[in-house]
Amino acid sequence: MTEPILEVKNLTTSFSTDEGELIAVDDVSFTIDRGEIFGIVGESGSGKSVTALSILQLIDSTGQIDADEILFDGEDLLSASDEEIRQIRGSKMGMIFQNPSTSLNPVLTVGEQIAEVVRHHGDVDESDSFWREMGRKYVTGTSTQSPSWKRAVSLLEKVGIPAPEERAKDYPHQLSGGMKQRAMIAQALAADPELIIADEPTTALDVTIEAQILAELENLREEFDVSIIFITHDLGVIREICDNVTVMYAGEVMEAGDVRTIIEDPWHPYTQDLIACIPRLSDDREWLTVSEGNVPSLVNKEPGCPYRYRCDYEFGECTTESEKFAGSSANHQVKCHLHDPEHDEQLATMERESGLYDSQSTDSIDGGVSQ
Amino acid sequence: MGLRGYVLKRIAHALLVVYLVTTVLFIGIRSVPGDPAVLILGRDADPAAMQELRESLGLNEPIYVQYVRWMSGIMRGDFGNSLFTNQPVTDTIFGLVEPTISIAIVAMIIAIFIAIPAGIISAVRQYSIEDDIVTFVSFIGLSQPSFFTGILLLLIFAGHFQLLPAFGYNPISEGILPWLSSIILPATAAGISSGAVLMRMVRSSMLDVLNEDYMRTAEAKGLDKNLILFKHGLQNALIPVLTLGGLLFGALLGGTVTLEIVFGINGIGRLVIQSISRRDFPVIQGVVIIIAFVFVMLNLVVDLLYTAINPKIRY
Amino acid sequence: MSHEKPPTGRFQGVVQYTQTVWNDSIALDRIRETTTHRKGQLGFLTVVGIALLAVFAPIVAPHDPQAIDGTPFIAPGMTGEHILGTDSYGRDIFSRLLYGGRISLVIGIGATGVAAVVGTIIGVISGYYGGLVDDVLMRFIDALWALPWLVLAILIISIFGRSITNVILIISIAYIDDFARIGRGEVLAIREEEYILAAKNIGLGDLSIMSGTVLPNMVGPIIVQFTIFTARAILVESALSFLGLGVSPATPTWGMMLGDGRDYIMDAWHIAILPGLAIVITTLGINLYGDALRDSFDVKQTRED
Numbered sequence: 002m003t004e005p006i007l008e009v010k011n012l013t014t015s016f017s018t019d020e021g022e023l024i025a026v027d028d029v030s031f032t033i034d035r036g037e038i039f040g041i042v043g044e045s046g047s048g049k050s051v052t053a054l055s056i057l058q059l060i061d062s063t064g065q066i067d068a069d070e071i072l073f074d075g076e077d078l079l080s081a082s083d084e085e086i087r088q089i090r091g092s093k094m095g096m097i098f099q100n101p102s103t104s105l106n107p108v109l110t111v112g113e114q115i116a117e118v119v120r121h122h123g124d125v126d127e128s129d130s131f132w133r134e135m136g137r138k139y140v141t142g143t144s145t146q147s148p149s150w151k152r153a154v155s156l157l158e159k160v161g162i163p164a165p166e167e168r169a170k171d172y173p174h175q176l177s178g179g180m181k182q183r184a185m186i187a188q189a190l191a192a193d194p195e196l197i198i199a200d201e202p203t204t205a206l207d208v209t210i211e212a213q214i215l216a217e218l219e220n221l222r223e224e225f226d227v228s229i230i231f232i233t234h235d236l237g238v239i240r241e242i243c244d245n246v247t248v249m250y251a252g253e254v255m256e257a258g259d260v261r262t263i264i265e266d267p268w269h270p271y272t273q274d275l276i277a278c279i280p281r282l283s284d285d286r287e288w289l290t291v292s293e294g295n296v297p298s299l300v301n302k303e304p305g306c307p308y309r310y311r312c313d314y315e316f317g318e319c320t321t322e323s324e325k326f327a328g329s330s331a332n333h334q335v336k337c338h339l340h341d342p343e344h345d346e347q348l349a350t351m352e353r354e355s356g357l358y359d360s361q362s363t364d365s366i367d368g369g370v371s372q
Numbered sequence: 373m374g375l376r377g378y379v380l381k382r383i384a385h386a387l388l389v390v391y392l393v394t395t396v397l398f399i400g401i402r403s404v405p406g407d408p409a410v411l412i413l414g415r416d417a418d419p420a421a422m423q424e425l426r427e428s429l430g431l432n433e434p435i436y437v438q439y440v441r442w443m444s445g446i447m448r449g450d451f452g453n454s455l456f457t458n459q460p461v462t463d464t465i466f467g468l469v470e471p472t473i474s475i476a477i478v479a480m481i482i483a484i485f486i487a488i489p490a491g492i493i494s495a496v497r498q499y500s501i502e503d504d505i506v507t508f509v510s511f512i513g514l515s516q517p518s519f520f521t522g523i524l525l526l527l528i529f530a531g532h533f534q535l536l537p538a539f540g541y542n543p544i545s546e547g548i549l550p551w552l553s554s555i556i557l558p559a560t561a562a563g564i565s566s567g568a569v570l571m572r573m574v575r576s577s578m579l580d581v582l583n584e585d586y587m588r589t590a591e592a593k594g595l596d597k598n599l600i601l602f603k604h605g606l607q608n609a610l611i612p613v614l615t616l617g618g619l620l621f622g623a624l625l626g627g628t629v630t631l632e633i634v635f636g637i638n639g640i641g642r643l644v645i646q647s648i649s650r651r652d653f654p655v656i657q658g659v660v661i662i663i664a665f666v667f668v669m670l671n672l673v674v675d676l677l678y679t680a681i682n683p684k685i686r687y
Numbered sequence: 688m689s690h691e692k693p694p695t696g697r698f699q700g701v702v703q704y705t706q707t708v709w710n711d712s713i714a715l716d717r718i719r720e721t722t723t724h725r726k727g728q729l730g731f732l733t734v735v736g737i738a739l740l741a742v743f744a745p746i747v748a749p750h751d752p753q754a755i756d757g758t759p760f761i762a763p764g765m766t767g768e769h770i771l772g773t774d775s776y777g778r779d780i781f782s783r784l785l786y787g788g789r790i791s792l793v794i795g796i797g798a799t800g801v802a803a804v805v806g807t808i809i810g811v812i813s814g815y816y817g818g819l820v821d822d823v824l825m826r827f828i829d830a831l832w833a834l835p836w837l838v839l840a841i842l843i844i845s846i847f848g849r850s851i852t853n854v855i856l857i858i859s860i861a862y863i864d865d866f867a868r869i870g871r872g873e874v875l876a877i878r879e880e881e882y883i884l885a886a887k888n889i890g891l892g893d894l895s896i897m898s899g900t901v902l903p904n905m906v907g908p909i910i911v912q913f914t915i916f917t918a919r920a921i922l923v924e925s926a927l928s929f930l931g932l933g934v935s936p937a938t939p940t941w942g943m944m945l946g947d948g949r950d951y952i953m954d955a956w957h958i959a960i961l962p963g964l965a966i967v968i969t970t971l972g973i974n975l976y977g978d979a980l981r982d983s984f985d986v987k988q989t990r991e992d
Binding site for chain 2: 057059117
């Protein structure tokens with residue numbers, strides 16, 4: 002095995018607010034191998050997007066990124082200069098955002114938005130100096146004969162956009178949501194990156210389009226040999242596409258491991274609740290589970306497990322910080338006192354009382370209602 | 373519909389507005405309490421002269437005949453003769469239009485050259501000392517009537533330093549420099565007021581744009597900061613500003629008229645003020661119609677410019 | 688504007704009462720918030736100070752503003768009798784400024800108030816009913832918008848003559864369209880909100896929905912707009928007076944004093960500069976306070992209609 006493409010060690014991102022320090026990402030670590038699709042799953046406010054933006058240092062000026070290391074392709078991004086970071090953005094690391102309607106610039110043609118990345122990072126022989134770019138924008142336009150434009154068209158074709166020569170000349174609002182997201186993907190691929198960060202790329206799309214985009218991303222992994230960080234709130238999507246997954250809640254990693262293990266044998270109560278939320282065709286459940294309670298405030302966060310306010314198995318230890326415990330498979334880790342080997346007895350009791358692994362869904366319903 | 377269809381429709385709409393204004397004007401002037409001839413000539417005038425005036429104004433005709441005659445005159449560009457000088461109103465107005473237009477155009481240029489850079493700097497460095505200074509200066513510009521700015525400029529540059537002429541206008545035919553030196557002070561005064569309004573809009577619009585998702589996308593693409601700002605941001609920021617262009621014309625127009633008085637420039641503004649005190653109704657009517665026409669046409673131009681810089685609008 | 692759902696009760700009275708309390712408390716909170724920072728404090732103190740001076744002008748003023756009872760052209764600070772000096776006729780400038788302030792404030796607030804009431808009602812009706820009503824009203828508003836205040840002033844003054852009422856009429860007509868657009872925009876934004884539908888479902892009439900539910904929701908933008916336009920109205924009034932199109936010459940106004948002083952600007956600058964400063968300080972104070980209100984109500988400066 003070659004070295005991993007990305008290693009994040011103990012990343013903490015915080016923002017200073019009027020009320021106090023907001024810890025959006027709390028001590029998060031993960032490793033992504035080359036060619037891997039890595040999922041980060043969690044609900045809104047779980048810190049999954051901020052994690053991704055922190056890697057590229059795209060958070061706004063009130064934010065503070067701390068980590069032991071963020072190693073990308075062997076290079077520590079934390080010690081890189083602003084200029085070096087800019088060189089990595091868009092070229093070695095592409096980004097796809099959640100809402101293609103607002104993430105593409107309304108006054109630039111789709112082709113131009115891709116072509117400028119090609120000119121900036123790619124190996125075409127075209128100047129991308131400030132005044133040349135301004136001239137292209139406001140005076141001459143980008144020639145459809147230029148190599149960057151041609152590459153933009155071929156990228157649009159690769160991501161499955163029909164009539165790419167025509168579509169390249171369109172403005173974003175002239176394309177459908179699915180087409181816009183394909184254009185975003187083409188833009189992320191423009192400089193032949195090694196890692197693509199896809200932040201909820203299908204959330205704004207309807208289900209059939211979502212399936213197409215997911216298939217497209219999987220193809221691209223094969224074709225471009227690119228790693229992908231896939232951020233979503235939908236474990237169902239993770240199951241479709243990812244190799245490994247990290248489950249986040251309130252800025253912390255709750256459980257991490259390969260997708261099969263996590264889906265089939267989740268250890269953390271939060272992951273169990275998330276899985277219970279996935280609707281299935283073969284369902285004989287009458288109700289989908291609702292976990293009640295609120296996400297704790299991330300400002301002036303209290304120590305201990307953040308899920309304890311909603312957890313069915315909450316007990317005394319939960320107010321103290323939990324370590325990460327080894328799970329059932331090689332890279333399976335879970336952060337929950339229930340799985341502390343020292344608490345075996347406790348766990349056994351809990352298991353007996355609640356039937357933790359037998360009939361989790363029915364149990365969760367009861368738990369949810371009785372709270 | 374096509375761009376041409378749109379333009380034609382907008383022109384028709386503009387003409388409709390001018391027509392409405394003209395009709396309102398007709399009704400307004402006819403509804404002045406009392407006899408227009410008495411109003412114009414005064415209560416003690418010679419009855420024969422009054423009768424003559426009534427004849428010449430067509431006041432003895434039925435109201436709809438008067439209306440048709442009035443409208444057809446306007447369509448031919450005939451606004452009648454000044455009651456005071458007896459010159460055709462059209463000639464009077466076009467003879468005085470150059471200084472007014474000169475001041476307005478130079479003022480607009482000054483406003484744009486102040487407002488756009490200042491607004492951008494202020495937005496990009498929000499809460500910095502530059503932002504504070506620009507914001508404070510713009511507040512003073514917003515709060516200071518342009519005729520007062522004009523008087524201050526007059527006091528400083530024409531009075532104290534004696535650099536520029538205080539009064540009068542040199543037509544552009546006498547050379548660019550004399551022309552410019554005669555209008556630079558009034559144009560600066562008008563430009564500062566409009567520039568302050570414009571700058572606030574640019575700043576606020578730019579701040580909105582800086583928070584847009586596509587600006588973060590551009591950053592994620594590794595583009596240079598200036599390129600992000602001017603290639604990805606500027607046009608987006610100017611689109612909403614342009615919709616408020618009409619508001620600026622109104623302010624500029626009022627400003628220009630008062631500044632003509634301050635700087636003793638013989639333009640449309642002085643003509644209006646004189647005509648009101650002389651109760652010279654044909655001239656007043658002519659000016660009102662022409663201003664409304666110009667105003668509506670300028671707004672039409674702004675609308676067309678808007679469609680040109682906003683790709684979301686295509687016909 | 689926040690659009691949290693207010694509670695909707697069974698009876699109209701309960702609904703309206705709850706709505707009013709809910710909105711009022713928020714609006715009051717926001718207004719209180721403006722005095723927590725420097726911009727708001729500065730604006731607030733200036734506005735209150737000038738308003739007090741104007742209201743108590745008859746008590747504060749040392750002289751009759753129209754009385755020619757001093758030597759002409761006394762510079763400020765030369766005598767204790769006329770602290771801000773005298774004008775070309777020998778009238779006391781300080782007293783004239785105080786009385787001029789009353790005119791400015793009455794016209795500024797009066798004209799903006801008329802525009803706000805008429806414009807908002809037109810806008811709310813237009814947005815609430817939509818369709819043909821909207822089309823007709825908005826064409827009317829478009830036509831008003833095509834008339835700059837100067838044109839309105841020329842028309843109204845040349846036809847009806849000079850008076851406070853006519854000046855208020857000019858300025859309020861010029862600003863009706865601005866308020867109408869805000870009113871319409873806010874209604875369109877909330878027309879389909881659930882609490883409006885809920886109010887319809889429990890059988891409230893259009894009038895009570897509009898007054899009880901729709902209007903309280905646009906309190907913020909209208910307060911902000913009102914403040915900013917009051918400052919603009921004062922500027923327009925001063926320009927009209929300066930041009931000799933304002934209130935009658937018998938009443939001292941800042942614009943007119945400035946216009947009179949213009950003739951002596953090189954020799955007795957204070958006659959023109961002092962009323963000019965009065966205008967700047969007043970409108971600056973109002974603008975600062977309006978901006979503080981805009982911040983705390985979080986109203987956007989630019990709108991795309």
